[in-house]
Amino acid sequence: MSQIRLLVPLLVTAGILIGGNGLQGTFISLRASHEGFSTSLIGLVGAGYNIGFAVGCIYVTRILRAIGHIRTFSAMAAIASASSISMLLVIDPTFWFLMRLLSGLCFASLFATVESWLNASVTNANRARTLSVYRLVDLGSVTAAQYLIPGVGIGGFQLFAIVSMALTLSLVPISLADRSSPIAPDAIRFNVKKLWNISPLATIGCIVVGLTNAAFRSLGPIYGQEIGMSVTAIANFMSAGIIGGVVLQYPLGLYSDKLDRRVIILIATFGATAAALFLAIYAGSDEWLNMAGIFVFGAFAMPLYSLCSAHANDHAGEGEHALVSAGMLFFWSIGAIIGPLFASVLLDMFGPGSLFTYTAVVMVGFMAYTVLRMTARPGVPAEQRHGRFRNLLRTSAFFNKLAGDSRNGEER
Template identity: 75%
Template sequence: MSDIRPLVPLLVTAGILIGGNGLLATFISLRGIREGFSPSVIGLIGAGYNIGFAIGCIYVTRMLRAIGHIRTFSAMAAIAAAASLSMALVVDPIVWFVMRLLAGICLASLFATVESWLNARVTNANRARTLSIYRLVDLGSVTAAQYLIPAIGVEGFGLFAVISMALSLSLVPISLADRSSPAPPEACRFDPRALWSVSPLATVGAIVVGLTTAPFRSLGPLYAADMGLSVTAIATFMSAGIIGGVVLQYPLGLYSDPLDRRKIILAATIGSLVSVLFIALLAGRNEAANIAGIFLFGAFAMPLYSLCSAHANDHAAPGQHALVSAGILFFWALGAIVGPLGASLLIDHFGSRALFLYMAVILALFLAYTLRRMGQREGVPTNKRRFRFRALLRMSAYFNRLPARPEGEPPPPRQNQPKID
């Protein structure tokens, strides 16, 4: 474990950030309901975060190159904490939209900073172990944070304060670690058209993942509350979808390596479609049925991002893999911006079950498109694939790159971080 010990401050920082961000996403929806916001307003606020996240992913590399990792992290953590507190001081949909947009920019930059730093620290000897620990930190912190909502309560200033404290305290481990800082990241050319030329299916798949999973994060608490679930049950409902996203990541991914990946994408899409139809048509107000349904949705829907990324990389030429990662993230962000808006408008008119009927329509269309693409293009033979499947539990600017360094290539040299006076 000695090779992991230097990474502990970064992993602790990541856990605090991920937990605080996951708590805020659920809390904002529940607090919005208490404040009398309509589903469309809550969806707009959720879309604001995703707009900011997309902006942050595009511009964070420039910031890291200009001012370094520590300064970037400090500035973004301070702004995110202030934005969270501002939502407690001014309860207004427009203010909340702007604050969530700012938080999206900051959180994308914070995640990218931590993951860029991790990428510079890992070696081929400890990469797999580091990624496993990182995923456990990711899952554990998000799941545990959900239960602060019933413990503290949705009303009042308490949860806003806890979230702001978490964002501020994330500075502590990373500031007390050694003063060395990784070399600035290489500039990455951004060309969304490149992904379409490499794989139309992966492009559409990334959009579909955004269109379906982002509304779950933004509007899932609203649906659960409307079904009569208690605050504790809502926390369990949201956690079940996140935990489900882990269960089939590796089985589906590893099974896709020796096969035409599109068959596994097809199977995951069918599983996702069945699960949302079960929730919309059969689960009703039954707490156990809703939790089981959302667990299955997470299990099948969350791996689609990783499967589409792997499929695109199968077709990518040498030198295109960074463009593919950036393109997948960009098109996911487009879907994540539009999804909460479209789903919330449907909920306004047809009730909360429309959330999952909307998802069913999107997934059914993607199922048809996948079948069409399978008839138009041959799969990549297994012996010609350059990359194996990699499970990507979260979408951010650098998570895709953590396992990407070829075997035998050493990590980039570290630079001494200039003293901040």
């Protein structure tokens, strides 16, 4: 327990960052609509964040190796804080796109810095407990942050200031507590062809998760607004999807460790498709039906990234797991760039229900591809797999390493 107490500053910093990022993602969509941006422009602003995030995933290890953890974190937190508050000064779609792109690059670097630092600071004795606390920090901070929006309101300067303050204050815990910076991690190399050869299904799956889940995170607030939800109801709606994502993570993961993972991927995709169709066709403007539908959607859709990553690791060879972790996050980012853009155009043309119609169509295509891959090669028997299911956050490749090392420590 004393070892975990030493990590409290890092965990507090992570909570502030994750909460600020979750708040900003929902708030910017609502504020953009309040400022008169079209839905397609809101989708473009959301895509800007994911473009920056993808670039940050590639270059962060180079920055860490060049200037170290403390300087990297300080520089990126300062830039992210400035980019957030500057959006209040210039209300323009192009400027907001550029600031969200810059914010995405900074957050990819900030999450990677914290998670690399955590990974270097924990031992096998406390790794699993630290990982559990970190997941609770993620869920709690993102959920709580949603309720600042109805509490403060979307029309003034306050939420811009709160996000900027959160990013600035995230510097305080690690600045006061740190005594030394860990050794910078090895550079992450991408080899797209090799990743595809390891697991075409996992590669497509992570892109699909980006296409659908990122569209929900960017445009879910606009969907809620267009069907007549209050700001408080929108916060409940977004939180229900996030909390739903926790419910089936471990049951689906447990069965995927015992059965062919592709069967569980197929079941999860089918459940997400059914929930999306329910939201598109039956939920309408009924608040409670929408809450129930998005909760079920989150329960099945959110574990898909972890299931696909686990499937890729089943096929990875010795020394390829770091490549898989980084690659799956990168492919998710590619989908997350395209998803909000395409879905926002559909919302402009066909109305709010088209968000979940689009999601269902993408998911049906993925189900068909999963069945095709199941006929192309046999599954990996449970006893021959390189590891078990891990509940992964899409924050940085170093979280995957933290989770992977946690499992390895348990098995040893």
